[in-house]
Every structure is written in structure tokens, then in C-alpha cells.
Amino acid sequence: MDGEVPPNSRFPVDDKMRIKNPDIIIPTRMPKKKELKQVNFMGIPI
Structure with a gap:
């Protein structure tokens, strides 16, 4: 999932959320x- 969206993509990523929930x-x-x-x-996953 990390590999799909580069850090500089047009979809901003909350760094705190990434650190706390890296698999989400x-x-x-x-x-x-x-x-x-x-x-x-x-x-x-449902």
C-alpha cells in the first residue's frame, strides 16, 4: 500500500496516521x- 502512493502524490497523507496505523x-x-x-x-478487511 505504501508503494502504490508516493509521498508526493496528489493525495496528501497524514504522517501521524501512517505511523500509528501503517497497515491501514x-x-x-x-x-x-x-x-x-x-x-x-x-x-x-470486511
Whole structure:
């Protein structure tokens, strides 16, 4: 997930959120349709 979105992408990432929850998809990034079926809005598998 870190590799998909570069630090300087147009979707800003909250550094504090990244440090506290490194395995969670940051909600500021628009998830792909495939991801939407697998995770909820916080990026946690359903």
C-alpha cells in the first residue's frame, strides 16, 4: 500500500496516521473498485 502512493502524490497523507496505523489504507486516497469490495472506508478487511 505504501508503494502504490508516493509521498508526493496528489493525495496528501497524514504522517501521524501512517505511523500509528501503517497497515491501514489512508482514507484520503481514492480506493480502486476492487479494493472497495474487500475493505471498508478505513481500509480494514470486511
